[in-house]
Amino acid sequence: MAYYRSAGSVPPKRHTQHRDEEGNLRYEELMGEEGFTSDSALLYHRHLPSALVDVRTWDLPDQTLVPNHPLLPRHLATHALFADPPEPADAVTGRRLLLGNADVRLGYVVASVTSPYYRNGIGDECLYVEDGRGRVETVFGDLDAGPGDYVVVPRATTYRVVPEGPMRIYAIEANSHIGPPRRYLSRYGQLLEHAPYCERDLRGPEEPRVLEGGDVEVYLKHRGPGPGGIAGTVHVLPHHPFDVVGWDGCLYPYVLNVADFEPITGRVHQPPPVHQVFEGHNFVVCNFVPRKVDYHPLAIPVPYYHSNVDSDEVMFYCGGDYEARRGSGIGQGSISLHPGGHPHGPQPGAYERSIGLEAVDELAVMVDTFRPLDLGEAGLACDDGQYAWSWAGGRRGE
Known part of the structure; x- marks a missing residue:
């Protein structure tokens, strides 16, 4: 984490004796990242950890x-699990x-x-x-x-x-x-x-x-x-x-x-990195929150169609009204998977309907990964089997 905290009882200097009122030693434990070269915390136990x-x-x-495989965009209805x-x-x-x-x-x-x-x-x-x-x-x-x-x-x-x-x-x-x-x-x-x-x-x-x-x-x-x-x-x-009994450090x-994430907006549509909240190795976490939208006089407020050249995109829809996905079957608790190699964007009609919008009331958590995602048992169990055809009016094999 980015800053130091201390809670409970800790000794004045690290790696030194810390005793209770009866003279019993506390046992110091270091939790440290990256081989003692990054963030860490010192915890003081009553017993051997x-x-x-x-x-x-x-x-x-x-x-x-x-x-x-075969490569498909997917809609996972988690509430059905x-x-x-x-x-x-x-x-x-x-x-x-x-x-x-x-x-x-x-x-x-x-x-x-x-x-x-x-x-x-x-x-x-x-x-x-x-x-x-x-x-x-x-x-x-x-x-x-x-x-x-x-x-x-x-x-x-x-x-x-x-x-x-x-x-x-x-x-x-x-x-x-x-x-x-x-x-x-x-x-x-x-x-x-x-x-x-x-x-x-x-x-x-x-x-x-x-x-x-x-x-x-x-x-x-x-x-x-x-x-x-x-x-x-x-x-x-x-x-x-x-x-x-006490700990201190940055871990x-x-x-x-x-709700404490302050969205960044602009005259034209902003790319997903402005919505980023966390990162890990080979993935990022973004969130899309209620906000005012693009204010250029010719702006199109929903996302432009885009290809994930280097990543798979997973969107968890967890509140509000997601205008760009209207008509796709996606609702509260849905997850969309847009795999790398397939262009995706708003559902039919959303591009045109968004013109003139001043704000959106949407809440979603996005995870972008830089290696392809595979499907787990729950993903297979709640895949609606229809989402891939939603841009073509639900037609398959025609």
Whole structure:
């Protein structure tokens, strides 16, 4: 993360003795990125953080991926994946895989019960809350999450999700770190004046949650045998993982609400990079929010037709009225996949209807990847099978 925070009890100098009131030593743990050469945090535990008493295999939800072949644009109706009302599921073991490649995996879940304690040992996670509210409890402290919140969780952070009721969560799992685009940051890590959000918009943990207990299970996703080189293990700890009395540093989970993203507009249509909110290795995350649109007298406010020469484009429609997709079947909770090599743009009639618009009321989260995306079991299950023909009036084979 871009700036330093401190919470709870930490010693005046790092890597020195830190004792409780009775003289017992706290155990310092460094969580550091890129081999101790990038952002890090120091956590002070009451017990040994590496202690284990048991281990077993965790059979992950289906991680199989199949190529998008023959190459097609697709519409994934995520709301069709879960019954209404949904069967009990949690945000970790109930997560279903929509799309993925070697850099990022995109999943969806309607979570209504508390998840197990969990850590992703492969990469950072970004959980976008489409609807519902809950609490994300982490080893650093708690984060409240609600509609429109991005919850960014660094790699190997132990956490669990406690819903207040059904929570619709769009999960972006990286094989790398996720953070603000580098062009938004000074060389020292401060968000710059041209960035569409700043440090004041970020909500971090206030105080660590200190809990006791033994034989606590932590579900771990890590590299290993299995589809995509991903495996699961359950570690049983003799002490509760949330035994941290204090921490400090620049690596911690945080929340950004999409309403705090300030859109950039212009006289003519602006390209997707102005909507970028995060980046990871070989992918970017953008969001399209309600905003005034292009004000040139001859402007066409919807996107021009474009070819993704270097990327696959995934758009998650999560609010408002998406004018450019009217008539395609896309609605709340839909995902469109526009693969590299295929030109795409507004649906028939949208180009003309947009002329004269002064504002749009749309909300969407876009992930652009720089390697092709394959289809997961959930993506195959909720593909409507019709979207590819929507620009030609629904005709196939004619």
